[in-house]
Amino acid sequence: xxxxxxxxxxxxxxxxxxxxxxxxxxxxxxxxxxxxxxxxxxxxxxxxxxxxxxxxxxxxxxxxxxxxxxxxxxxxxxxxxxxxxxxxxxxxxxxxxxxxxxxxxxxxxxxxxxxxxxxxxxxxxxxxxxxxxxxxxxxxxxxxxxxxxxxxxxxxxxxxxxxxxxxxxxxxxxxxxxxxxxxxxxxxxxxxxxxxxxxxxxxxxxxxxxxxxxxxxxxxxxxxxxxxxxxxxxxxxxxxxxxxxxxxxxxxxxxxxxxxxxxxxxxxxxxxxxxxxxxxxxxxxxxxxxxxxxxxxxxxxxxxxxxxxxxxxxxxxxxxxxxxxxxxxxxxxxxxxxxxxxxxxxxxxxxxxxxxxxxxxxxxxxxxxxxxxxxxxxxxxxxxxxxxxxxxxxxxxxxxxxxxxxxxxxxxxxxxxxxxxxxxxxxxxxxxxxxxxxxxxxxxxxxxxxxxxxxxxxxxxxxxxxxxxxxxxxxxxxxxxxxxxxxxxxxxxxxxxxxxxxxxxxxxxxxxxxxxxxxxxxxxxxxxxxxxxx
Amino acid sequence: xxxxxxxxxxxxxxxxxxxxxxxxxxxxxxxxxxxxxxxxxxxxxxxxxxxxxxxxxxxxxxxxxxxxxxxxxxxxxxxxxxxxxxxxxxxxxxxxxxxxxxxxxxxxxxxxxxxxxxxxxxxxxxxxxxxxxxxxxxxxxxxxxxxxxxxxxxxxxxxxxxxxxxxxxxxxxxxxxxxxxxxxxxxxxxxxxxxxxxxxxxxxxxxxxxxxxxxxxxxxxxxxxxxxxxxxxxxxxxxxxxxxxxxxxxxxxxxxxxxxxxxxxxxxxxxxxxxxxxxxxxxxxxxxxxxxxxxxxxxxxxxxxxxxxxxxxxxxxxxxxxxxxxxxxxxxxxxxxxxxxxxx
Numbered sequence: 001x002x003x004x005x006x007x008x009x010x011x012x013x014x015x016x017x018x019x020x021x022x023x024x025x026x027x028x029x030x031x032x033x034x035x036x037x038x039x040x041x042x043x044x045x046x047x048x049x050x051x052x053x054x055x056x057x058x059x060x061x062x063x064x065x066x067x068x069x070x071x072x073x074x075x076x077x078x079x080x081x082x083x084x085x086x087x088x089x090x091x092x093x094x095x096x097x098x099x100x101x102x103x104x105x106x107x108x109x110x111x112x113x114x115x116x117x118x119x120x121x122x123x124x125x126x127x128x129x130x131x132x133x134x135x136x137x138x139x140x141x142x143x144x145x146x147x148x149x150x151x152x153x154x155x156x157x158x159x160x161x162x163x164x165x166x167x168x169x170x171x172x173x174x175x176x177x178x179x180x181x182x183x184x185x186x187x188x189x190x191x192x193x194x195x196x197x198x199x200x201x202x203x204x205x206x207x208x209x210x211x212x213x214x215x216x217x218x219x220x221x222x223x224x225x226x227x228x229x230x231x232x233x234x235x236x237x238x239x240x241x242x243x244x245x246x247x248x249x250x251x252x253x254x255x256x257x258x259x260x261x262x263x264x265x266x267x268x269x270x271x272x273x274x275x276x277x278x279x280x281x282x283x284x285x286x287x288x289x290x291x292x293x294x295x296x297x298x299x300x301x302x303x304x305x306x307x308x309x310x311x312x313x314x315x316x317x318x319x320x321x322x323x324x325x326x327x328x329x330x331x332x333x334x335x336x337x338x339x340x341x342x343x344x345x346x347x348x349x350x351x352x353x354x355x356x357x358x359x360x361x362x363x364x365x366x367x368x369x370x371x372x373x374x375x376x377x378x379x380x381x382x383x384x385x386x387x388x389x390x391x392x393x394x395x396x397x398x399x400x401x402x403x404x405x406x407x408x409x410x411x412x413x414x415x416x417x418x419x420x421x422x423x424x425x426x427x428x429x430x431x432x433x434x435x436x437x438x439x440x441x442x443x444x445x446x447x448x449x450x451x452x453x454x455x456x457x458x459x460x461x462x463x464x465x466x467x468x469x470x471x472x473x474x475x476x477x478x479x480x481x482x483x484x485x486x487x488x489x490x491x492x493x494x495x496x497x498x499x500x501x502x503x504x505x506x507x508x509x510x511x512x513x514x515x516x517x518x519x520x521x522x523x524x525x526x527x528x529x530x531x532x533x534x
Numbered sequence: 535x536x537x538x539x540x541x542x543x544x545x546x547x548x549x550x551x552x553x554x555x556x557x558x559x560x561x562x563x564x565x566x567x568x569x570x571x572x573x574x575x576x577x578x579x580x581x582x583x584x585x586x587x588x589x590x591x592x593x594x595x596x597x598x599x600x601x602x603x604x605x606x607x608x609x610x611x612x613x614x615x616x617x618x619x620x621x622x623x624x625x626x627x628x629x630x631x632x633x634x635x636x637x638x639x640x641x642x643x644x645x646x647x648x649x650x651x652x653x654x655x656x657x658x659x660x661x662x663x664x665x666x667x668x669x670x671x672x673x674x675x676x677x678x679x680x681x682x683x684x685x686x687x688x689x690x691x692x693x694x695x696x697x698x699x700x701x702x703x704x705x706x707x708x709x710x711x712x713x714x715x716x717x718x719x720x721x722x723x724x725x726x727x728x729x730x731x732x733x734x735x736x737x738x739x740x741x742x743x744x745x746x747x748x749x750x751x752x753x754x755x756x757x758x759x760x761x762x763x764x765x766x767x768x769x770x771x772x773x774x775x776x777x778x779x780x781x782x783x784x785x786x787x788x789x790x791x792x793x794x795x796x797x798x799x800x801x802x803x804x805x806x807x808x809x810x811x812x813x814x815x816x817x818x819x820x821x822x823x824x825x826x827x828x829x830x831x832x833x834x835x836x837x838x839x840x841x842x843x844x845x846x847x848x849x850x851x852x853x854x855x856x857x858x859x860x861x862x863x864x865x866x867x868x869x870x871x872x873x874x875x876x877x878x
Binding site: 288 | 550558559561562565566569572573627630638647648649650651652653654655656657662666670673674676677680681683684685686688689690693694695696697698701702703705706719722723725726727729730733811812815816819835837838841842845846847848849
């Protein structure tokens, strides 16, 4: 433990030196000021369609203060002419709104409708009594559709005033929640940068020869940045009026997750340019992973795979339980644990300094992770432990596939998920075979079986966890009740894995070709299952 | 003078293409673009009442207790919902159990003070939030009708228009993102390229060629700008191919070029002063954040200018690009003044 603090302190000193005596607090202040400023300007211009519409006004019209509209004062006589010449998109003359029939004018009218509705509400609320201004109450009750006899009202009645009900889309809250992610990413880029720096000037090599473990080095180097990231989380929660302990609980696993991913970047890459681009890619992917599901808060339970959903709930003052909390947090913590393990295995001179193509580096890394245990155990554990990462990758693929034409979405998702699964199950065995740790057909078959088993256990475990966490237990009962059903997927997983590995190892097929064939078989299997064939 | 300059530009471009880093960058842009439009599509189909009604309005059956001539029933069917009247709540609930209706509105005849109606929704989150979304507008219309009865007249209640989200997204998010992201990458790339020369001590060698330090820096900026403008042109062409109408393409490309110049000049400025990658990248990101925040605050954001140029705003033309060109000129002048510090 002590060593970790020593490393952490060393990292702080390094940073202090780097950013030169007086500059360091200044830089921090500058950073915070920038963040504040950008958060502030974001708040004002958060609306889509900044400055897209020109609105002409004449007569008694509410003040239009919305970044989407540029307001032009017009004469009552000119209005129509300006509108016809497309100089303005819509003309408001007192209580009248005059529009053209073309798309742009119609879009402007819709945008205006949203804005004016709000303004009128404020005016009506201020100038009339409560009962006149808001004469309608809607009591919402939920009915249980299952029981034929006797209506059961399942939740207490919720009373709303229609015009004062916030829109269901959680855009604003998602954006606020995103403000937490930005500094975490920013800080972790620093962490990456520090690692790169020490790697290129070979200080890391010196550290490795000291009597401390790689684990202590990584944790020690990460500690100051992680603390700083948590500190910004507290700060943002305080500024935006969130619940500080809750925000910390929500974003601590996310912080670990982001750090875990950024730990991998300097381990694999050597030049600065690579690091910059890969960091950008990683930032984009993680942001997408976090934001995409959160947009579906309250519409779909799967939204809970992103911790931002929890933050959205926090800002909407809606409660959530332990299960909803653990659903996004556990996979993130698992990925962190896995990355730490991988990092400690990879942190050695030979791996860090080797100048090899990235695919070579990845296989080396996988070998390093597996080399210290018996192959049978290593392969099973590998297939089991990478499940959270597989699951995250598949979510990303889904987001990506959503752009394709509707007919292709399903196919593309099935193919990519089959590909990801086949890679994960076979790569360990192939790498071991390349390093001559396994060679006989019997061994390969046995390992393929174990890999399929590990994968299936992991997959079903995840499914069980997610279903029992989010939806009713009924579904999970149906999935796990029938024991026979599990044997078929196990057999299928085993056949595909064995086929790919044997093609690669014994018949010397190129890996991509073996993988392609396996993926194809897997895809058709999935298709048959979906069509109800099995 | 011009030959060595071109040689450096060529070397920079060559290294980018050889490293295949640009492939990653394009991949990122493609991902962001398709991801954000995927997000929009999903959000539109889930949260936008108009889109939902357009595709499944007839399928959303709502039972109403209180007579088919109740004003709310009128508003609902006008909106495209399938409204089924029932005489009593019990009958409506029986229909709900049988799956004939998704939800029930229990609307008594208008009361004197507060009108209270009851809405019965199924337990399933997905269905109930769907119903709440599509019923929101009729409820508001009914509320306005009640207000009018009580003398609280609300203006602008009959506005309709067309759903504008896609339009706003394309011109204010997608297009600026595709035009400016290459510029940010250009800046980042310039930092790496210059600091790598400093840290590997290759700068002196490079300067032994018949090239001034300003020439060398300009060559690096030029390479970054060329790279980003090529990407921008490709994106513009792709957008046009997808049937997105973009006005003033020339000015848009010029603006993108200026922004790429701005970001790589400021990135190089930071690198000249700090000389190492870690701090330069940090300062560069800070400058980007600051510039975004300031330009938004000062209301001369290139984002808005770009959107307005693209939709063909009457009041925005090529002159709107001038202020940015002026800023670029100033920044470049400053850069030539401090560039000698690299030599120390």
